Amino acid sequence: MEAKQTVRELLDRLPDDCSLDDVLYHLYVVHAVQKGRAEADAGHVVTHDEVAEALRRKWQLGAGE
Numbered sequence: 001m002e003a004k005q006t007v008r009e010l011l012d013r014l015p016d017d018c019s020l021d022d023v024l025y026h027l028y029v030v031h032a033v034q035k036g037r038a039e040a041d042a043g044h045v046v047t048h049d050e051v052a053e054a055l056r057r058k059w060q061l062g063a064g065e
Contacts, residue, residue: 006030 010026039045 006034 007027010030011023014022014026
């Protein structure tokens with residue numbers, strides 16, 4: 001979907017009294033979701049187990065300091 005169409009659809013969903021900050025925040029969220037989906041489609045993902053193991057290692061290494 002083209003960027004202009006995405007913005008138009010976003011504006012149509014927001015209330016008429018929304019602030020510019022509201023628009024910017026929602027636009028950021030839409031962009032982040034689209035970027036994340038593209039990365040996942042490209043195979044750039046980390047499994048839950050990999051994240052859990054990385055966090056476990058991080059906290060275990062930091063516990064001895």
